[in-house]
Amino acid sequence: MLTDSLPNENATRKFKEFEYFGSKSDFSYYLLPFRFHNINEQREILVNEIGDFLIVPTGTAELIIERKINPIAYPELYGDLIANFFISEQPIPSLIDVLATRYRTKKSFLDYFTSLHIFVISLRCEHTCHYCQVSRVTSDKSRYDMSKEHIDAGIEMMMQSPNPHVTMEFQGGEALLAFDNIIYAVEKAKEAAIMRKKTVSYVICTNLAPLTEEMLIYFKENNILISTSLDGPDFIHNKNRHKPHSNSYQYAVNGIIKCREELGAENVSALLTTTNLSLQYPEEIVDEYVRLGFKNMFLRPISPYGFATRNEGKNKYVTQEFLEFYKKALKKIIQYNLDGHFIREDYASIILKKMLTPFPVGYVDLQSPAGLINSVIVFNYDGEIYATDESRMLAEMKDFTFKLGTLGINTYEEVFYGKKSLELSEAFLNESLPGCSDCAFQSYCGADPVFNYTTQGDIYGHRPTSSFCQRNMEIMRHLIELMDSDKKIEKIFRTWITGKN
Template sequence: MYFLTLELINACNMTCKYCYLGSKKNKLMTKNTIERSIDICINEAVKQYDKKLDVCLIGGEPLMAYDNMVYTVNLTNRKCEEKGISVFYNTIINGTLLNKEMMDFFIKERFDLKISLDGSESVHNLNRFYNDGSGSYNDVVDKLDLIRDYEKATGKKCSVANVITKNNVDKLKDTIIHIHNLGFKRLESGINIYDDWDTPYLEILKEQINLAFDYYITKKMEGDSFYWFFIEKKLRNYFTDVEFYGCRAGLYSSYINVDGQIYTCKEVENRDFLIGAEDKGLYPDKIRNLIRKQSIYNECMDCSYLSHCSARGCIIENFEINGDIYKPVQIKCLETKIVFDMFKNKIGKEQEESFRKFYERMNSNV
């Protein structure tokens, strides 16, 4: 499968404290750029053995470019049908602009849907607010009926993305419970790498991860289908070896920004990660050079979790924070150690063997 992330608009109706975009360009992707981008990625999908293309439509807030979204899907459907390519769609939205027309479209095209929600009203509104400073929580949860309609019609589960920051980390367990109690079954948590995670906050993070893990495992043992990607990904890494730069972003994926520049997975202010342009195509030599990069940062050499750590291999984040593709982002490193230490203390020998066999089977089937 080939993965395309298309930035349809670089603008948003909100001003989240931790927004990775920083200052917005307030630009809309042109239809010519959309078409050329789709052509490039369909050409890559044709090379894949399974002839599949996964298209993620993002912003800013992509629903501000809803007409562009519909145009992109209709165009991609037609082009993929001509080439014998199976196409799948997903999007990440803040939920505030969602309406029935949009949801009917997502249902019809069988989108995978992800909504940003950081927790309860007081927690969510700490960081996710409109340009006038007012919180967005109520406008998101008001869409719960639409989300349930989507889940019933598609048989899919809407995912929630929440960001763990210094100003909400003390409510992490409560956040997991709140999102679960709202009826969501898929949760993707990510830590804010731009915060300065000093010792007091790391202690809070450690305590809250342990408490949230206990709640999660209890629900799993009760037979609940709740799936917390943050923990599940760490479990898989803990019991299997992880390659450096294992995602191979750039080889099987492209991120195309609103200006038509092609990057590995997100826009980075460095020409080394610019792997193409919609009017010129991909730059194979640059992609090959990135994929070949293999090294170990000196301070990682003696870490007992070295072969299980995916944090050290995210070369984009490493460069963005440290200016060095091999130097891991400190909070990602510490987060990994916190979770792995927790596994070591909480998973018994019998469970450990079961987990290891399970992930070995999973990897052999990939």
């Protein structure tokens, strides 16, 4: 019980006076901002304001705060605390400018504003995936394709981004069912990029079933990247990603092989969505990715958006079940690496880059300020503009909370700096959110107002009951514990973020 740990019945959680945190006559240092968290019963982690961390014996944070660490009794620890900006011998550290520079570097993903522009080029699809998050329509309803007028307006808005390098990502439905529109959009974007002096990257998200030789040639000519879905062996993939009267697994595998041959393996990626069926086969799913020659895989939970929530028997599970699946799959991936076969887990790699390097990451779910608007914007097939891909999934359920405007009607300024964007900005900074502001993993995590709203009813969220929080905190704790327990694993993790075996 909490009361067991209190020193006396008059103990209080009231904030200490400012002078408490400064140096006193019998103390040798000042406290700098840091947070801490128990990794297990024996070890805890200290994390400073820029994400540098130290793994130390449990109780060390208390000794630091009580000014019981000194250079004579704890020479190595004392030196580490000074060097890593946990404590200072002066009120303002002599290397404060270095600390400021590193903080700016961590937040440099904000320098150029929105990069990723998602064009939902069509809502048509010939698959009937039970976890589909949007209200897909059958392939003969061409009125659900994005109009050329909306494509033009989307490109014009994309070109107004201050970012010199933008990404144009085509999604669906099944994007390849509107291949003519993709060609139109790419050619228009190429012309606009020359005029605006921008670089444009192109990505198509597809199940690969409609793939043709003509498409492959066009992909290669225009350096288009392919992102597909692979949920594991055929008995899982075919159940999860059903295609009536067809073998969706075989379509995916054949498409992956063809795209690799034409575009290069590095330009073809696959995503896994974890369903209830998937939870039972973590090792088999990893084996399948290795068998097909992938050097990376992304273990991601199912998203609680749109129509995916209607089939709870196949799609709903508690966070702990996913974490058990994740840890088993990660263990299998690590074992492959220990045996000399390189394959990385992408979600862990994103977190590890935030932990082990001074650089930011482009993954919008783990950014603060949040990735919505700052890093990504979505142009729906009907011309409506949303803060994130998840936002437009909510809109398919007639919830337009995160709608920012309409192509051809609202200006760039109205969309990106309007009332709705300003409202969201109040909740997309984890440094100022209750429960996040004092969390040891704050530097490695992000804020997600859309997830908070969907699962908890408001954009701010409630951390103690948030599955986003529970999942990320445990994955981060687990990664740190693995590194601390085995230097071979730490070395493997470092290869994941450097790409060097």
